[in-house]
Amino acid sequence: DADVTQTPRNRITKTGKRIMLECSQTKGHDRMYWYRQDPGLGLRLIYYSFDVKDINKGEISDGYSVSRQAQAKFSLSLESAIPNQTALYFCATRDFAGDNEQFFGPGTRLTVL
Amino acid sequence: DAKTTQPNSMESNEEEPVHLPCNHSTISGTDYIHWYRQLPSQGPEYVIHGLTSNVNNRMASLAIAEDRKSSTLILHRATLRDAAVYYCILRDLNNQAGTALIFGKGTTLSVSS
Numbered sequence: 001d002a003d004v005t006q007t008p009r010n011r012i013t014k015t016g017k018r019i020m021l022e023c024s025q026t027k028g029h030d031r032m033y034w035y036r037q038d039p040g041l042g043l044r045l046i047y048y049s050f051d052v053k054d055i056n057k058g059e060i061s062d063g064y065s066v067s068r069q070a071q072a073k074f075s076l077s078l079e080s081a082i083p084n085q086t087a088l089y090f091c092a093t094r095d096f097a098g099d100n101e102q103f104f105g106p107g108t109r110l111t112v113l
Numbered sequence: 114d115a116k117t118t119q120p121n122s123m124e125s126n127e128e129e130p131v132h133l134p135c136n137h138s139t140i141s142g143t144d145y146i147h148w149y150r151q152l153p154s155q156g157p158e159y160v161i162h163g164l165t166s167n168v169n170n171r172m173a174s175l176a177i178a179e180d181r182k183s184s185t186l187i188l189h190r191a192t193l194r195d196a197a198v199y200y201c202i203l204r205d206l207n208n209q210a211g212t213a214l215i216f217g218k219g220t221t222l223s224v225s226s
Contacts, residue, residue: 004156014213033213042200042216043157058213090156102214104156 004105019078023091034072037088081112133186135201150197
């Protein structure tokens, strides 16, 4: 089983709809991240969380919100989706100790019509 | 975090070595050099990282210039599976506000049989 899972893997929705993307991890890591990737570009940070009570905005948080329901779960919400939020969304986790690698989920492809 | 500069694309033949360069002339003393790669339709995966000394692992080697202003990721024998976008990223351990990765556009590596 994958260490970092994302649901759904693909989603098509309409402008103005509320959408939630979910991320779960079995690695026991305390740090979790949400990134988005647009075609031909690298990933950009949306939100990150160091633990259940610690949520922080990233580079491009406008139009998004997050919820850390438990150490293992970190959800990203689009309250009112717009077409320029069409992108690939990746969740990642990392152990707090030292300079360790980040582990990424398989991604969610979101299309907003 | 300091910026990195990588070539947009590189080509290689299968079973030949590949040297992927990265310039980071504004690197600070506390910046670690990380390499991630993203295979088609997948999330990024960790390749290797280092601070000052050259590093080797089962996937690749990282050669760091003595002045640390550049580094080279070395794939000793390229395979078709190594075709991916390779990202060179600097992470400052003193920047506890994020610990997120800042991605550029990376180098797209093509491998021919």
